[in-house]
Amino acid sequence: MSVGIVGYGCYIPKFRITVEEITKVWGENPENIKKGLGIEEKSVPDIDEDTVTISVEAGKNALLRAGIKPEKIGALYIGSESHPYVVKPSGTIVAEALQLGTDLMVADLEFACKAGTAGIQCCISHVKAGQIEYGMAIGADTSQSRPGDALEYTAAAGGAAFVIGKDPLAEIEGTCSFTTDTPDFWRRDKQDYPRHGARFTGKPAYFKHVVSASTNMMKKLGLRPSDFAYVVLHMPNGKFPTRAAKVLGFSMEQLKQSLVVTRIGNCYSGSSPLGLCNVLDVAKPGDRILMTSYGSGAGSDSFVINVTDKILERREKAKKTEYYIKRKQNIDYGRYARIMGKLKTE
Amino acid sequence: MVHKSSVPLHWRMQKSRYNLIGSKCVTCNTVFFPSRILCPKCRRKGKLESFQFSGKGEIISYTIIKVPPEGFEKNIPYAIAVIKLEEGTNIAGHVVGDIENIEIGKKVRAVFRKIYEDGKDGLIHYGLKWELEEGNE
Amino acid sequence: MTKRVAVIGIGMTKFDEHWEKSLRDLSTEAGILAIKDAGVDGSSINALFIGNMSAGRFIGQEHLAPLATDQAGLNPIPATRCEAACASGALAFRKAYHSILSGEHEIVVAAGAEKMTDLKGTDAIATLMGAGDQEWESSIGLTFTGLYALIARAHMHMFGTTREQLAMVSVNNHKNAVHNEKAQFPKEITVDDVIKSPVIADPLRLLDCSPITDGAAAVVLASERIARNIAKQPVWILGSGQASDTLALHDRKSLVEMAATKVASRKAYEQAHMKPEDINLAEVHDCFSINEIISIEDLGFCEKGKGGKFVEEGKITIKGEKPINTTGGLKAIGHPVGATGIRQIVDIVRQLRGECGPIQIKGADNGLALNIGGSGATSIVHILGTEPEPITS
Numbered sequence: 001m002s003v004g005i006v007g008y009g010c011y012i013p014k015f016r017i018t019v020e021e022i023t024k025v026w027g028e029n030p031e032n033i034k035k036g037l038g039i040e041e042k043s044v045p046d047i048d049e050d051t052v053t054i055s056v057e058a059g060k061n062a063l064l065r066a067g068i069k070p071e072k073i074g075a076l077y078i079g080s081e082s083h084p085y086v087v088k089p090s091g092t093i094v095a096e097a098l099q100l101g102t103d104l105m106v107a108d109l110e111f112a113c114k115a116g117t118a119g120i121q122c123c124i125s126h127v128k129a130g131q132i133e134y135g136m137a138i139g140a141d142t143s144q145s146r147p148g149d150a151l152e153y154t155a156a157a158g159g160a161a162f163v164i165g166k167d168p169l170a171e172i173e174g175t176c177s178f179t180t181d182t183p184d185f186w187r188r189d190k191q192d193y194p195r196h197g198a199r200f201t202g203k204p205a206y207f208k209h210v211v212s213a214s215t216n217m218m219k220k221l222g223l224r225p226s227d228f229a230y231v232v233l234h235m236p237n238g239k240f241p242t243r244a245a246k247v248l249g250f251s252m253e254q255l256k257q258s259l260v261v262t263r264i265g266n267c268y269s270g271s272s273p274l275g276l277c278n279v280l281d282v283a284k285p286g287d288r289i290l291m292t293s294y295g296s297g298a299g300s301d302s303f304v305i306n307v308t309d310k311i312l313e314r315r316e317k318a319k320k321t322e323y324y325i326k327r328k329q330n331i332d333y334g335r336y337a338r339i340m341g342k343l344k345t346e
Numbered sequence: 347m348v349h350k351s352s353v354p355l356h357w358r359m360q361k362s363r364y365n366l367i368g369s370k371c372v373t374c375n376t377v378f379f380p381s382r383i384l385c386p387k388c389r390r391k392g393k394l395e396s397f398q399f400s401g402k403g404e405i406i407s408y409t410i411i412k413v414p415p416e417g418f419e420k421n422i423p424y425a426i427a428v429i430k431l432e433e434g435t436n437i438a439g440h441v442v443g444d445i446e447n448i449e450i451g452k453k454v455r456a457v458f459r460k461i462y463e464d465g466k467d468g469l470i471h472y473g474l475k476w477e478l479e480e481g482n483e
Numbered sequence: 484m485t486k487r488v489a490v491i492g493i494g495m496t497k498f499d500e501h502w503e504k505s506l507r508d509l510s511t512e513a514g515i516l517a518i519k520d521a522g523v524d525g526s527s528i529n530a531l532f533i534g535n536m537s538a539g540r541f542i543g544q545e546h547l548a549p550l551a552t553d554q555a556g557l558n559p560i561p562a563t564r565c566e567a568a569c570a571s572g573a574l575a576f577r578k579a580y581h582s583i584l585s586g587e588h589e590i591v592v593a594a595g596a597e598k599m600t601d602l603k604g605t606d607a608i609a610t611l612m613g614a615g616d617q618e619w620e621s622s623i624g625l626t627f628t629g630l631y632a633l634i635a636r637a638h639m640h641m642f643g644t645t646r647e648q649l650a651m652v653s654v655n656n657h658k659n660a661v662h663n664e665k666a667q668f669p670k671e672i673t674v675d676d677v678i679k680s681p682v683i684a685d686p687l688r689l690l691d692c693s694p695i696t697d698g699a700a701a702v703v704l705a706s707e708r709i710a711r712n713i714a715k716q717p718v719w720i721l722g723s724g725q726a727s728d729t730l731a732l733h734d735r736k737s738l739v740e741m742a743a744t745k746v747a748s749r750k751a752y753e754q755a756h757m758k759p760e761d762i763n764l765a766e767v768h769d770c771f772s773i774n775e776i777i778s779i780e781d782l783g784f785c786e787k788g789k790g791g792k793f794v795e796e797g798k799i800t801i802k803g804e805k806p807i808n809t810t811g812g813l814k815a816i817g818h819p820v821g822a823t824g825i826r827q828i829v830d831i832v833r834q835l836r837g838e839c840g841p842i843q844i845k846g847a848d849n850g851l852a853l854n855i856g857g858s859g860a861t862s863i864v865h866i867l868g869t870e871p872e873p874i875t876s
Binding site for chain 2: 046053060084093097099
């Protein structure tokens with residue numbers, strides 16, 4: 001029984017702010033930052049966009065590609081660390097907007113940047129268990145960063161949605177996770193901005209989990225890096241996935257199609273899912289993809305995905321990732337600060 | 347503003363606000379948005395059915411609002427247009443994104459956005475706004 | 484049963500920001516002036532109708548009509564509040580007229596009052612939007628300036644109406660208001676002032692918009708028997724028409740005309756046996772500059788689309804062929820929404836009695852008042868004259 005991605009779709013808000021624009025405010029050297037983080041600019045949500053609106057737009061695109069009636073979706077998971085409500089699900093709003101009907105299981109997930117991929121795993125299990133015909137998993141965020149923090153250069157907005165079921169455009173051949181209690185990044189209740197462990201977010205956190213999950217995944221299916229056409233890794237910046245890919249034995253050729261972070265920043269729960277969308281936009285039938293997400297706190301979900309010939313017709317049915325990346329309007333820090341609610345008005 | 351904080355009001359309108367569900371009189375073939383329970387042309391001879399609009403339309407007039415009512419202060423300036431829906435009938439709605447390039451006659455499509463937030467602790471009202479289609483010239 | 488009704492007394496407060504006066508003070512003051520002007524005793528008043536748009540939201544006070552008779556010492560006569568948004572005043576006048584036509588009453592007070600400045604600006608804007616479609620206009624942040632801006636943009640697009648022509652409406656109104664001691668802004672402005680004033684809802688700017696005002700106006704209406712007995716200069720109601728249109732602007736077939744104004748004016752013209760060209764002067768509802776232009780067209784003073792040119796050619800000035808808003812209009816006199824419809828009647832009566840000094844239209848023996856509610860969902864037209872029409876029916 002072949003279960004996998006039946007439809008996928010993404011959404012990235014239109015506004016961008018460049019590294020230069022942010023460095024102007026804090027007196028940093030833009031070249032150092034760009035080199036250090038491997039990013040040029042990041043996406044910024046408009047004042048009326050949030051995780052719910054991004055999820056709806058991405059979900060619409062995924063349904064277009066899946067070509068199924070919305071009410072056939074039996075489960076909806078939305079992974080985000082910026083759900084608009086602390087109590088009240090994003091999922092019910094998204095389900096109503098996507099007209100998924102009422103014979104539906106909904107849950108909001110949170111696991112830093114990997115809650116979206118956790119949703120994919122849940123959907124795979126439901127479908128394989130025969131509980132539902134199709135499930136939808138969305139990873140989306142409008143991530144927050146304290147003004148002046150290094151995160152401000154990368155914390156971006158965007159998301160991707162996946163319809164999981166049979167007759168996929170990309171079969172999910174296997175998935176596994178690697179999880180430990182590693183406090184590298186967190187946000188307490190009622191706090192506007194997260195805190196993080198700076199360099200501690202690297203070796204014991206991102207690299208340990210991404211490399212372990214990816215290695216375990218390949219070992220379980222008896223695969224090697226050379227068996228893959230593409231690799232997609234969580235992208236907190238441009239540097240980490242590049243280095244992790246190298247450690248795992250992947251080439252830049254295998255990574256670069258997924259490396260959307262350099263142009264849109266880190267979309268948190270939407271990060272590796274957006275990288276996967278960009279790969280699916282160009283992949284050929286038979287291409288194998290390794291995707292590994294990372295969520296602080298900490299864990300990684302790894303997937304082996306095998307593109308089928310269904311990709312050819314379905315991917316043309318909705319707007320591609322490159323469309324959303326290129327559709328942009330740069331804004332200055334003043335407007336950014338206003339939109340993100342960083343100006344005190346009351 | 348009591349009405350804007352009304353939870354049942356917001357809830358009652360969700361379906362039509364999220365998805366452009368209006369009505370159509372099958373007697374005279376006229377479409378309505380928002381939905382009506384009586385066709386004003388056929389009155390009791392009319393028969394109304396639920397009707398889903400495609401979310402495509404054209405701007406027939408617009409304004410850029412600089413002085414807002416209570417509750418919309420943080421959105422200014424914002425563009426509101428009267429939009430002629432592809433299936434007939436008009437609706438008023440926000441145009442988002444490229445508002446410098448807004449013009450009468452341009453094509454728009456519906457996008458899902460936040461419409462209004464009832465303060466910091468009230469409900470967030472979502473619904474459809476409108477985005478200029480590419481290739482509009 | 485009388486078939487003729489006259490206005491025998493008029494009164495109004497200054498239209499202003501009345502920080503020290505409440506709604507009850509204002510309505511009582513206007514009522515006293517009107518009853519005194521009529522030369523009747525309060526005890527002879529049979530009923531009161533009061534136009535008010537939104538005291539409930541502006542000052543938290545409902546049940547306004549008995550408050551008005553209570554404060555004026557007119558209890559226990561029947562008191563009725565009339566609401567049709569900004570056309571509430573004209574509605575009160577029309578219902579007062581009907582109550583005399585019905586034969587039940589002989590002397591009736593029609594008043595209009597609004598106290599708007601107790602609310603802060605953004606709340607007042609939201610309250611006024613109560614006259615729009617709450618579910619599909621107000622809920623998305625539309626304002627009345629926004630609605631009329633949508634109308635203005637469509638009119639400009641369709642007919643080439645210019646930004647300057649819109650400005651000329653405000654300029655003419657302010658020029659006329661200089662001689663009106665009751666006006667909130669009795670000072671001249673220029674076209675340049677208007678087109679450089681801050682944008683409120685593009686293309687409309689601050690000086691295209693009537694202000695937020697406190698004020699009240701009242702008139703005394705009487706049956707022909709009473710009017711002929713006691714009034715020195717009765718001014719007769721020759722025609723009255725009222726019509727309705729969709730509440731939401733976007734539901735209209737056309738953004739650039741008000742179908743309700745066309746229907747209401749046609750009824751009033753028919754009743755008065757008059758045509759648009761017979762009208763000597765008119766009070767029209769210039770809540771926003773564009774509405775004066777559209778009203779001129781819909782009342783039949785010029786062709787649809789030619790309103791801007793009509794204004795530009797000076798036809799609406801005191802010396803023009805169709806003097807409009809001779810005392811300053813809503814723009815310069817102020818627009819306490821429920822009071823405006825009655826204020827328009829007061830000013831037509833002043834003109835027809837020849838009491839207007841430098842802004843007097845010489846030889847005017849009739850005048851038309853157009854009061855509009857919302858973005859045109861209610862239109863009410865009255866035609867008044869110095870001589871009663873012969874009764875034909």
